[in-house]
Amino acid sequence: MSSDFEGYEQDFAVLTAEITSKIARVPRLPPDEKKQMVGHVEKQLEEAKELLEQMDLEVREIPPQSRGMYSNRMRSYKQEMGKLETDFKRSRIAYSDEVRNELLGDDGNSSENQLIKLREERAHLLDNTERLERSSRRLEAGYQIAVETEQIGQEMLENLSHDREKIQRARERLRETDANLGKSSRVLTGMLRRLAELHGRSPAIQ
Template sequence: MGEVFEGYERQYCEISASLARKCTAASALQGEKLKQKASEIKSGIDGAEGLIRNMDLEARNQQPSVRAGLLAKLREYKSDLNNLKGALKRVTTGNTQQGSREELLESGMAETLGVSADQKSRLLRTTEKQNQTTDRIRDSHRTMLETEDLGVSLLQDLHQQRQRLIHAHDTLDNVDDNIGKSRRIMGAMVRRMDRNKWIIGFIITLLVLAILVILYFKFVH
């Protein structure tokens, strides 16, 4: 149930209770005072009708699961308002004669206002139950949203971890490539060093032979 509807509902219950008390008080009035009180009650009934129209519009904008309960409550509020209108009519028409006024006060008004009070009590209990149900639905909806947010957060974390793993894999590939290049370079250097060793060894051998030849010719001849 929307908070707007609940606000209209509270206003209506307050106005309805006030109008019931005013109808009871008006049943004892006559003449100009009765007219003033009747005008005041009529104004209050008009305001109550406006609240019911607002509640009707608000209820029809709710989800189907909530709308049915609100419309059922509205039917009871409309019945309550019709009782108030009937009470006002009997007050204004019944006060033309003292006897009619007494009869209205003792029978019709007591019955009408008693029914109205019973309806208000029943409506308030129904409203309280529906509010509790609505609170549970709202809590469930909030839990669902929190679970959904948690799921989205987990998916985002998993996506970030996947991106980091992909980046790490790419980095490892680059490292492997660099290691492969380094191995090839080191292999080429080792081969070059081996070749240089053989060349140096060959040169040293030639030098040793040359020295020996020189010494031979020097001491023999």
Template sequence: MATLIQSYEQQYSVLTADVTAKIGRLKVGNEENREQLSREIQANFEEANDLLEQLELEYRGAGAGSRVAAYRAELQRVKDEYRSVLSNSATYNIETEDTYDDWNVNEQRQKLLDNTERLERSGKNLNEGYRVILETEEIGAAVLQDLSVQRETIQRSRGRVSLLCIQYS
């Protein structure tokens, strides 16, 4: 599992380095190149968010400390840099609201994944609770069976003692 986490971290590092390089090229690129770079950067942001989601799930599964918060902060810094390049560019005409909406969708997707994971954990907890109830019921039935056998034994013993008392009286 650690190798999977390392693989995701390496992919994330390569991806953010690629985004940073593309942002640098975006600053000096021509109009056609800028549009292509912008689309690639946005696709890279989505891929980075997906990688962070996978990383977070792997960290939770491993029960290890997570660096995902630091990675998210770094990704947010890169996004802010990208927005800054877009807003400082008078020659590049992009609808920044669409860009923000795309990121808002990613935030909503993250919330949905978190809620789905929470729901799965709750379902597992319910299943575990139900399993414990069934085990408790089995144990209770076994105890009642043992008590019934012991009661019969005590009653037989009491009957024998009564017979012995009558015979010796």
């Protein structure tokens, strides 16, 4: 089952990376290309939501004692999905036709320069945002690995504790068996001695 979850997880990572790249490009595109790109992103966002639903169903099938680390990852993916949707809404209204016309006005050259400058600043901010997001994802992935490692360690300690209890019970049963064998041996020795006495012989058993 975990292999199915990991497969959905990989598909989600690839898909969200594509969505992030396209969202960053939307504000810089001409109106026609922008409209087409928006349609593609909307479709991919729906696909990402479907993947999250599949992953959520897989997590529900995991035994409770192993479900914790998968639930943590799901919360992270849902947060990432929410951020993508927010960024997409912002990108759709950035540099809209109304804003462009207002900036251009009657003085085309001056307003055009302002628009170019704003676009450059916007692109620079998007690049910085993408770098910060990548760093954040790496930190979050490292944290998740640490949490998963801790959980695995706890499970191993629990298994060792159970094994120790089994060994202790086996030792106790072995001691009881040895004690019973000792008692049986003494009883048998006594019986043989009495049998020898009945036949008038001295027992040779020590």
